[in-house]
Amino acid sequence: MNDCIIKNDEKIAYRVIEDKTLVVNLENSTFHTLNPIATIIWNNLDGKTPITTIAKNISKEFDIDFETAQKDCLEFINDLIEKGLIILCSNQAEEIK
């Protein structure tokens, strides 16, 4: 798995505060508050960490099975893509599908 999910830094502003995150899409002035699990995923969207690694970390941290964690991660990432908050590169696109 290669790494190619990055935050859409040109078009968003965000702040992580304690275990939550506020993300603003500056293009359409929409606000998104991320809960603690979503914040962990968000923090790992660095263009380097594969989704499977993020899912493994979530699975361990919150004591949920890996499959569920991975499914939740992928749903969340798809949601972020739809909202224009992150950018997906081609080699990671296969993993999302």
Added chain:
Amino acid sequence: MEVQSYNFSINIGEMPITIFFDDNDFLEVNMTRFSNFISEKENGSINIDVEYIPLEKFKLNYEDLESPKIGFDSSKNRYIIYWNSFEGTFNMNTMIGKISCNNHAGLNSFIRIALSLVLLKKQGFLIHASSLIRHHKGYLFPGKSGAGKTTITRLTPDSTLLSDEVSLIKKVDGKFRAYGTPFWGELSIGGENTSVSIDDVYFPVQDRKNYVNSISIILGLEKLLPNVIFYLNDLKLEKELFDLCFEFISYVSPYELHFLPEPDFWRFIDDE
């Protein structure tokens, strides 16, 4: 025929503005509107040339816009701004604005837009919020129309009004201050030309009982941002504004003020 020119200077949030008119009646109307903010002309002023054009001769094609349209003319290094009752330009380097408008509201809107642009450079912003000084303490109540901004000021007669509609916040010496503005809402009265340190921000929520609850910085930021006035679509500047707002909400203590339209709500604020 020689065109006479009239002018007066105002100062809003320690930002001097000199306004030049070609119409004496229009000058008098505006001097009344800005009466609390009239000052001596200062160096470094924003200068605004106003050409008053009677309504019957000045029909704009962009009426009913919800917000102003702002473009940038890079050849002349100036913003081009138009809205329902005016069209104009503003150069951030020379601080010279020029507008044609058909009523005083056009000038008022133009000043607000110019201030929102200039303020960001001075670590400030305009916000839909009422603000006042009560017992030497500053209070800010951000909210959209109908949130209760004016109601709160009406229910606080023992206070100095800064604004019932648009407040000016600026970072000065590491602290955030609210300044009075001439931009009014339902109260139809301009604020006093003074300022106060802001330590607490109360987001009004009309409710069936009075109470105050502390909210997180993240919720405070989410509630604050939609009320901040900035019309320009410029991602770099919008990010700067976001950072400043984050700094502001982290500096103050954010609360929700659940209130009934009665002065008793102050008891709950005073208990905090």
